[in-house]
Every structure is written in C-alpha cells, then in structure tokens.
Amino acid sequence: MINLAGRDILHSWGKFVLTGLGLGLLIGVTLTLAGVYRGMVDDAKVLLNNSGADLWVVQKDTQGPYAESSSIHDDVYRGILGLPGVARAANVTYLIMQVRKGNTDVRSMVVGFEPGQPGEPAYLVAGRRITRGHYEAVADVMTGFVVGDRIRIRRHDYTVVGLTRRMVSSGGDPMVFIPLKDAQEAQFLKDNDAIVNERARTAANPALNRPGVPGLLDAINASQTSNRSVNAVLVRVASGSAPETVAQEIRRWKHLEAFTRAQMADILIAKLIATAAKQISMFLVILAVVSAAIVAFIIYTMTIGKIREIAVLKLIGTRNRTIASMILQQALGLGLIGFAVGKIAATVWGPAFPKYVLLETADAARGFVIVMVVCVLASTLAIRAALKVDPATAIGG
C-alpha cells in the first residue's frame, strides 16, 4: 500500500518545508518567551544559591536585603556566631549602581563580601580571587569587563582581578564583588562636593560648632563620614541543625528578622518578581493560544487547498480512514518539523538576549506535547471538512 501522506508531501515538499519553517519560528518565539520567564525565575534562584547561605539575617520588620532595604550594624554577626547551630556568619552589602569604566557605565549590583565567607562568588571563569583587602573586584562576565580593567565605584578605582558567571541580582543585573569595607564606604560616602557641603552645613550650625568646645566639630564631621552598617548577615547553619530553629532563635533574642532559604525564595519569586513574571506569563499564554490557532488554521487551509484532490481520491473509492490518516500524518509531520525548527531557533537566539533565557528540557517536552495535541485537534477539523466533501466536486459538479 502506498503512503498517501508521504506522496502528497513529496509532491509539494518545498511548500511543506516552508510552512514547517514558518510554524517553527512561531513555536521558537513561544519557547523563547517561556525561556524568558524561566530565566527570570532562575535569576532570583541563583541569587540565593550563589550567596551560599542557609539564613538571611536582616533588619527587624523588613524583608531585606533584596526585596526591601535593610540596615543592621556590622558587629551583629558576632552575636549571631555565638548562637548554637550557627557554623558561619558573614556581613554582606548590596548596592545597585552604575559602575563606571572609562566613559561608559554598566548597571550592576555591587556586593560587599568577606573573603572565604558566605556571599563570596562560588566559582570563577577567569582571573583570580581577591588577595588584597581593598580596591580589587571580581565581576560577572555579563558586565563586559575583562581581567585587568580599571573600574570606578564612587570615589575609588578598582582593578578587576577575576571574572565569574551567572552571578546576577534578582533583576538580572550582573554583580561586581568588592571587599566589604570598600562596599560599606561606597554605599555611604558621597562625592567630594557633597562632603564639603555637608561639612559647611555642620560648621554653620551653632549647636554643633560651639566656640567653647574645641574639637566638637571635628568629632561630628568624623562621625558623619563613617559607616558601620551592612544590609544583611548571611548565616550558614551547622550540619545537624535545622535552619528554622536557628532562625527562630535569632528572631526571638536578637531583635532581627531571619529568613530561611525557602522563605527567601518565596519573597523573591512570589513578591519581588511577581508582577513582572505575571506579565510575561500572561503574554506567554496568549502567544501559546495564538500559536495554536495559527497552527490549526495552517493545517486546515492546507487541507482545504487540496480539497479537489481529496474529492478525486473519494471518487476512485479511497476509504475515509486512509484519507483521515493522510491528513493526520501530514499535520503531525508539520508539527514535528515546526517543533524541531522552533527548538533550534530558540537555542540559537536565546543567548543573544540581554537577560538570561533558560530553556528547560521539561518546557521543551511540554511544548512538544502541546504542539502535537494542537496538530491532532487541528487535523480533526480538516478531516471533518475532507470527509464531508462531495466526490462530485472532483469532476466540477
């Protein structure tokens, strides 16, 4: 028995392939959008994983340091280290700013970390780790910096000594890691004009610049230009202790807020990126529906375009089952080509996106099933139309 579907495809294979390619690009766009959504969620997750912490200790009644601003004193970690079940605790600061290099600047999240402690980049792709206590930086490759670059963060120039990868903020901004003390200063210390201005204001205040109390003004100025705050303390729990138990201890006795990894993930994914993610997922649903409709229409019109040939087949006594299977096979073939082209296209153009696009295998499998189901559904419409055709149309009746 001859394969009617194969014969028909071969008869107009160029048209078939082009239709498949077009369909593929549409599926590719849908897959990419799914990847954009996944990438967004993944950005939030890598932020948690990269910090290497089990607990985030932040200012009381805040949901910092990512979702809200949080400020705690930098000696708080000593008290936390003394709690049972705490293996390591380290200060960390986060500051989103434009990092300057020459005449350009790059939006980045500047992270102040302590070497060898939680918060440090886990792995590098080039260069070395920081060996000096000041003015060295490790940057994410997404910033475009290379090892040896001099970048400027506020008042000081930093040398990029190492590069890392996939170290981004929840918003997808690449991270630049600098020593904690520098970061504290960068977060707080203003430009020279502002400092001079502030000093002048203090000097003009008669309560702070009293003639009978020499040294008072100097003391006030000195206290205004130092910063002893950090945004969070990252805690690594000793093996055998439950993070939640330690977190409760911290909340109860330290007048601070502590979040476990699950709670932090919830804050990041359910709160911080919720609206943006919903926006994308809404668009994704609409695009999926539109794609499905277009696939269905293409298959339907492809069948309708061959209605005269089908009438001839019926006229020569071909069974309905044979005709139906021909249409179904063609639809599935089109779906296969479309999915393959779509997957390839998405993989090829995915890395070119400015933010991370995560193409998950599970998403691809889900997409494959959906494409096939849509093809089957669309072909039933076409089959109905084909079976209803009057054989007489073949002879112009």
Add this chain to the structure above:
Amino acid sequence: MKSRFTPPRQIWFAAFGIALVMALGWVAATSGPLAPIRVSVVQVARGEVSPALFGIGSVGAQRAYAIGPTVAGRVKRVLVDVGDTVKAGQLLAEMDPVDLDARVASADAAAARARSAVATAEAQVHDARSRQKLAASEARRYVGLGQEGFFSSSAVDGKLQQAESADAQIAAAESALASAREDAGRLDAERAGAKQQRLNVRLVAPTDGAVTSRDAEPGSTVVAGQAVIKMVDPASLWVTTRLDQGRSAGLRLGLPAQIVLRSNPRTTLAGKVVRIEPLSDSVTEERIVQVEFDRLPQGASIGEMAEVTLHLPAVSDVLLMPNAALRHRGGQTGVWLRANGRLRFVTVVAGEQGLDGNVRINEGLKGGDEVVVYSERDLEDDSRIEVVSALAGKAK
C-alpha cells in the same frame, strides 16, 4: 511522471530531514542537561610564593604639636602662617596679657617699697644700738657711783632697767629688719612670678618644624588648651596603616613596605614597619601599624591616602595553585581533583597566599595533580566536564 521526479525530491526532503535531526542533536548536546560543563584545569606545581599584606593608611606626623595658651584668653597677634618653617624658640603667637603688665609694675613697686622698708628697719636697729650703748654706759656709771653711795639704789635700778629695755629694743629692731627682708624676698618672688606669667602669653615653637594650621586669629578668644598654632616635625612623617585583622598574619617590626601615595600612583616608595600598635581597632577589626619612609618624599601632604604593601619573606619550593581553584562545599574547603577523567572533591589545607593569587597547599594534594581552576557552573560529583584552555575574558 512520478518515477521521473520522485528521486530528486526524496533526496532533497531526506537531506532537509537529516539536517534538521543533526541540528536538533547539536542543540541537545550543547545546551540543556546533557551538555558538559566547560572547565579549565591546572597542574599543582612546586614554586615560590611571596606572601604580602595589603593595607591602606594615611600620611601623618609622628610628632605633631598643638600650641595654645594655658589659660583662657584673647589672641593678641599671630606671627606665622600655614606652611612657614619655624625654629625652636621662635615666637609664633602672643596672647593678650590684659592686666599682666600692670601686675608686674605693681609687683615692682611693692618690691621697691619693701626695699625701703628694709632700709628703715636697718636704721631703727642702728638707732636702738646707739641707745643701748648709752644706756649701758650710764648703767655702769650709776652702778659704780651707787656702790660708793652717791645714788640711791632706786636710781641705780632705774638705769639698769633702762639698759635692759635698750637691749630688748635692739632685738625688736633686728626682728623688724628680718621681717622687712623676708617681705622684700616675697615681693621679689611675686614680681618674678608676674614676669613669668607675662612671658607665658608668648607662644613659642618647641622645636624646629613646619606650621600646619593656624586655628585662631588676633582678637579671637580661646580656652585653655585650645590650639592657636599647630605644627609638625616634617622629618617625622610616617604612614598610619590599617590592615585587616584577618589578613595580618606574619606582621612584625622591620618588614619592608611599598608605599604608593594617592597623589602619585605610579611611583612606589620604600619604607618599613617601625611600630605595631598594641591596640587594634575592635570596631573595624583592623590592626594599626606605622610605616616609616626610607626617604621622605617631596611634597607629601599630611592626611594623604596611601596604599601600603608589606612583603613577608618568600617561601620557596612549596606546592602552589591558583586561589580560584579553592571551593567551599558544605563546611569544607577543597578543590575539584581531576583523575582518570573523573572529578573528585578533595579537602585541602591552604597556607600562605601571594598577591598574584597563588596559594600554598599544605595538605591534600601532591605535585602534578590536576585541579579544576575555572568552571562555567558549580560542579557536582557526577558533573560531565569538557576541558578547555580558557573560558572567558582573557587578561589584557
């Protein structure tokens, strides 16, 4: 018809299909869970590591002087300005003496009066002596004539009493003289004190140096101890350097230092550690050391920021690897060892670290071991890897 056209169509279509399948295969192999993690490896080798400590500090003067009055007062004149070089003993400023000159004059007058009081007392002693001499000779005469019966014993007793009284008057006059002399001495001392106070309003340089600050102008009032002029000994410039406590192992006196001033970042100045402060800053968790210049730089300004690198003695012939290879896994520090094409996490004990990023391995590895230095992602025990020479961002 079909037999004539089918073969090329089939070939074209098959070619398209094969290309599609191959592309799909390439996609599956290079991305997604099947793709290997690209890493680069390095061999652990023996070499020399020169550990160094890095800190930042500010240029300061070891000997700085704040010169001001010891009592509250008004500034009368200021003779030097910022930047002036002054000699030891040079008058820098003077406080308004207010009534001090009058007090000196008063003390002078009182002293002069005391001196004349001394002269008066001396004259009185003289007078008492001559009276006593007369009374004594009269008494002698009366006693002799009285024995012969010329005078009544009552008249003789009267003369004897007069002689004794004259003796007592001498004692009284001498005592008055001594008192007047004491008084004169006291007033002389008071006068000297007033003159000293008068001198004290002169603010003089305690040593050779340079004026760094002129904190009060003539006419302004300052309290006791408040500086009018600040000066430093420019020969005593050093760099007060702060080193992270966590990275200060090996710190000791005499370590050679490289100092880079912010004003001149291209020039490295030599120096050495001359003092390690016994108190370290408990708030910033930094140790404080003083680093002296081997040769004083021209035009260094006090308060200028400096980057200080202290070089510890190099350790040679030890196992070295880049610090980028060190990973933390759970609570352990170690490296990913590549042996027989498989990855294994090995805990290591790292030692000294050079500023170039090489770290000494004390335990856990042996020479020639291949460790993962860079990786695209975090590695796991069952990670598939592909070894490449470089991952990204080659150094310029």
